[in-house]
Amino acid sequence: MLYPDNSADKLGFNEVKELIKAHCLSTMGRQMVDKIQVMNNYDNIRKFLSQAAEFKDILTNDAALPIQHFFDIKTLANKARIEGAFLSEEEFYQVQASLSTVFAVIAYFNEREGQYPNLEALFEHLPIEKSILKKIGLVIDEKGKIRPNASRELQDITSSIAKAEQEARRKIDQIFKSAAANNWTADGSLTVRDGRLCIPLLAENKRKLKGFVHDESASGQTVYMEPEEVFTLNNRVRDLEFERRREIVKILTQLTDDLRPYVPLLLSYHGLLTKLDFVRAKALFAIDIDGSLPEVTNDASIKLVNARHPLLYLSFKKEQRTVVPLNVSIDESSRVIVVSGPNAGGKSVCMKTVGLLLMMVQAGLLIPADDTSRMGVFKQLFVDIGDDQSIESDLSTYSAHLSKMKYFAENANGKTMILIDEFGTGTDPQFGGPIAEAVLESLNQKKVKGMVTTHYSNLKIFASNTEGLENASMLFNNVEMKPLYILEVGKPGSSYAFEIAQKIGLPQHVLNLAKNKISAGQKKVDTLLVDLEREKKEIYDTRIKLNSQQQKVNTLLAENAKLKDYLEENKKNLIREAKQQAQSIILNANKLVENTIAEIKSSNADKEKTKALRDNLNVELKKNTVKTEQPKPAANAEEIQKGDWVKLTDSDTTGQVIEINKDNVVIAIGDLRTVAKRKRVQKVSSSSVPKEVRRRSASSVGDYSSFSPEIDVRGMRGEEALYAIERMLDRALMMSFNNIKILHGKGDGILRKLIRDYLKKYDQVDRMEDEHADRGGDGITYVYLR
Template identity: 85%
Template sequence: MLYPQNSADKLGFIDVKELIKAHCLSDMGRQMVDRIQVMNNYDNIRKFLSQAGEFKNILVNNAALPISHFFDIKSLANKARIEGAFLSEEEFYQVQASLTTVFAVIAYFNEREGQYPNLEALFEHLPIEKVILKKIDMVIDAKGKIRPNASRELAEITSGIAKAEQEARSKIDQVFKSATGNGWTADGSLTVRDGRLCIPLLAENKRKLKGFIHDESASGQTVYMEPEEVFALNNKVRDLEFERRREIVKILTALTDELRPYTPLLLSYHGLLTKLDFVRAKALFAIDIEGEMPEVVQDARIKLINARHPLLFLSFKKEHKMVVPLNVQIDEGTRVVVVSGPNAGGKSVCMKTVGLLQMMVQAGLLIPAADNSVVGVFKQLFVDIGDDQSIESDLSTYSAHLSKMKHFVENANGKTLVLIDEFGTGTDPQFGGPIAEAVLESLNHKKVRGMVTTHYSNLKIFASNTEGLENASMLFDNVNMKPMYMLEVGKPGSSYAFEIAQKIGLPQQVLNLARNKIGTSQKKVDTLLVDLEREKKEIFDTKLQLDKQQRKVNTLLKENEQLKSYLEENQKALIRDARQQAKNIILDANKLVENTISEIKSSQADKEKTRTLRENLNKELQKNTIKPEAPKQATPADDEIKPGDWVKLVDSETTGQVIEIIKENVVIAIGDLRTVAKKKRVQKVSKREIPKEVRRSYNSSSTSDVANFSPEIDVRGQRGEEALYNIEKVLDRAIMMGYGTLKILHGKGDGILRKLIRDYLRKYEQVSRMEDEHADRGGDGITYVYLR
């Protein structure tokens, strides 16, 4: 499929594989990365891409997958298959840890059944035999050591060793104390020689004690003796230790025999762990390069949107620089893109980006491009990049190029992607240009897809006049004389040979002489291309400015619409309230008039009585007459506001209780809401003016809320969205109540939740800075947020 064989290296695919291997936890995962190949099976490509996409989603948005141990249990299972062989304590521990990981992963996906179908398919129909783990747990503890009570015999031996060691220690302590009292010992304490506890004696006193001398000091002044009284006890300990080893081998052999029938299942578990490590590494690499899953189609076409070269992206990321994104389309209408433009303008990088991303997709890797990009499946990928001259094969640079062109023309078809760098170079341009044009015409007849870079004018003219071929150029700032690294499809580009030579400092007379030597028509073509480039850049800059202004206009229009909607809603609310108030006044007035008429009639029109009733009617009407309110005064300085006081906002009838006073600001609780107002905007009111039921609700909610509020939150184990939602609620209350810091416990893990939280909090202008907790108290598992 790939031609030549070194195409993967030329495009940088080998470097991509090395970066993925760096994320693997096991040798098995790294071996799988080495076996990554470019595929042409549509279903397999979709499956591998979906697995990487789902794992990336887990790492970014979900709780961490419980992956902690990856051991090569395949070799252990093969060892256990052999009759009479047994696994060591360390090997059983590796099996134990690996099975624990397998069962935890399966449980993780079972809890999220249906969310990650492609990852769930990795262990579909895989039986869960926890009996294996139970058998191992009965013998091996959590630290990988054999349990002292793994068998009754081992427990008795272990107890005997402890008892003999204690007796030997007690006896040698007595001898050492006696020898020290007699002044026979050298400076120092009891020491171990040849695995035996010994007393350091001065050489001249060695015959004053009976025992076995194991060693002496370099100077010969100190000897290390094992007393006769302890010798027999130590031999007993040594014999018991031999017995213990034999019993351990017996236990491990029996456990291996029990494990032997499950070796096929262990191999299946090994396969699952290997695949998980492999997919995890691909997902982590995708996060590094900001990779996404494009739309994959079976047609031979490409539509890359905001694509970047992954290796260039990582290199620029370290230097805090941005890669200029690439937008290119290759399909039935535009089969081959002929890229021209200045040297060092990015033509080769552009072409390599297309080739490398195509290889990555067909190898099941996410790519650094927008997720609405479209990538087809090609059966063949032919590449001609760089100098492949060979001394052994007696090939010159141009001969090597022609050999590849021969293969391309003979074997390419409509499902082939062809990438050719510096098409036609390596020989006399007078002949190299026509040969390259003929090759390009032949490839076009075969309806191949691809991209070529060139400086030859005849190829630019041929592409502009031939269906299926499309010119493209790398933009160049001919004012500042530097490349812009942007691909512009639709027109050829100038090589800017004279302009670049002039910038480098080639003497003017040399440049003039060179200009006179090129043909008039060629000079006109190149001048025209330069002028077109300049005009294109001016149009591009103008378009950018217009787009910026249009975005600003759209923002203002949106704000205006929102304000209009807000004012209309407020107007409607005020009219409703006014109508309701007027209605109530009219109803009350009607009742008063009717009552007055009724009383006049009942008093038989007595003048005095009538006059009194009319006066009462006028008083009631005056009460309901709306009078202009006198401007309210702010709270006088001598009537100082304190927390717990009841206040009313000057410009409304809203009342609330003071929670806290911060400088010239007052934090007020209004029901379940909190607001901050300047002192001069509030007026203290009497507690008696507030209804009892309102005071009770405030006392039971707002005051207790303040007392119980703590600027600290624990989001460990929560999903990304849930954690951000809970943090936002606590942050809002902390800001409202004037707290200076907020403590967030998010745990360490892979650092995904920590990064998500910090990126989210940076959008708040109230957040001054963020930093880790001290390493002794949690380190980067805790974030302190400092508020302005």
């Protein structure tokens, strides 16, 4: 329960809902966002939060969910429910597209069974009735138009229309040629008037032809006549079109009758699509605000770790600034946090962050805070923020505050969260302070949880001496006179009234007068608070510095341990390999020596023969001597430029650099192209590259820069055109082009059909499409490659 009714506006919750609505794909989803309410049922809160978290996981870590079409099939199902009514072609297409999306989504989750249990529960026990799609598919094609063969009668009518139109065209062409031969026609060709094809005749010749005059030119010198014979044929076409329309209505009515038994199932599918759109929008908003799923408990407590106000986070994100995170706990030991500190120090934002994040969690929305945060469930949220004075109700600012305090004191309990800004203000501080203290004491006795902001010293003292209340302050840099927007729990803060007034430029004599008017005790308290703030700031800075240094030390120790382990492992491997190599060399040397001695003994060799064998022995031993080569230093990657020859460091492959993109280089290796990191290539001189490789690379690089993925085969014979297209396709595939463009002209469509049938045999061809009608239409084919 929220009190007052405008609490959602005060805390920014309605603004959050508008941002979520912007991510919805359908009207149904937006309507569902409008219905978002703060819940207090623990199980429902857990369910909705888990659904949003699972969908966020899909969006960030898994393949895209096949959500393409969101139509309002509930309205269409209700229309189909009425006897005698029928859905149009477009409406059947919407049903078909929506059902395809539903079945694709269900298949997606079936492939990942058990991975997203809360989302799977959305369509649990929902039957998959693909016969609906099959029935619609027999009548409606992929573009949402009725199929010409949807019925035998429709097929016959369509064929008759085509024949009649062809006959009418042939007849009018014949008459036009005859009239033109007799010089009866005006300049121009056949034209359309009132939807009918007409011949432009000179006005003086209009009696020479029988027909119906549909129009005349502005000068009256040209009339547009539909010949009598053609007039009769066109009327026949129009009659057939009316007949075709009646047949289509008959087919759609029958299809609607077939669909009517499935209306309850269609409504269930509609509900699934609406929920998916709704949860998807919540997940996308969570990604925008870097939201996560906190631990949710069924008790009335809060622990926020590195929390940010979502609206402030988005605003700062646009300006490339960061929000200072909030860390606060509200539980049985610290039920009410009394926040004090300077004006514009962040007290109200801190309190609003707590309230808004609580509302978001209890509405099933992920929040911008660490997942170690813990959020409880509160039955009531009472808010007193801003000025609610009312002329109509005869309420002043303070009266409005008091009426809320009355409601809080009467209705709050241990499951209530209260948020009160500038507690006690609006009246004489001498009386407002004690009244606020009394209200706070009453609320504390009811074990309420919450956060209040104040400047009153009596409330700070009361919080210090009362169990269940906890002082907190917003840290302030009193040297630079700037707020730090960091909440520090445990001690009250100074309002820095004199310091801020001095910085703004209030005259010094005015400040001195003000200081003389406050009591010595109040001066002492404020001075102690300022000194305490300064000490707290120094301790905080020291702690941050120590934490940073400790992290660096821990990182260095971890790196040192890893390096030590790596060196030890490599040392063992090198020793083992060296021993194996030495044993192999000794074994081979012993065999060679023994063989040489045996040959000398067996042949009773003379001195020359013995000398030759010894020389051979020395040569073989030198071959087996291990030579330690100094590794050549790698060329500096920064020196590599376009056109340089390079060698891959992990192979002997040599190529020429044709493009440099940040840390990557594009290398031409013959007719092939490859991309490698700069650190994986080593610059070599062009003289060390064989001439044949340089010549082939130069030709290939030239081809790459001059190649155009477009070919014009108009006027070519069929075989000639196919040969040219095949060569171009080979080069396009080799150079990794995504598509090619073929200009073949329209004509009778023979060349286009020949080319497309020929290209269908290639596995590398993904699909073929016509050019846009305004830019050539079916006279140009785009071929998209895999």
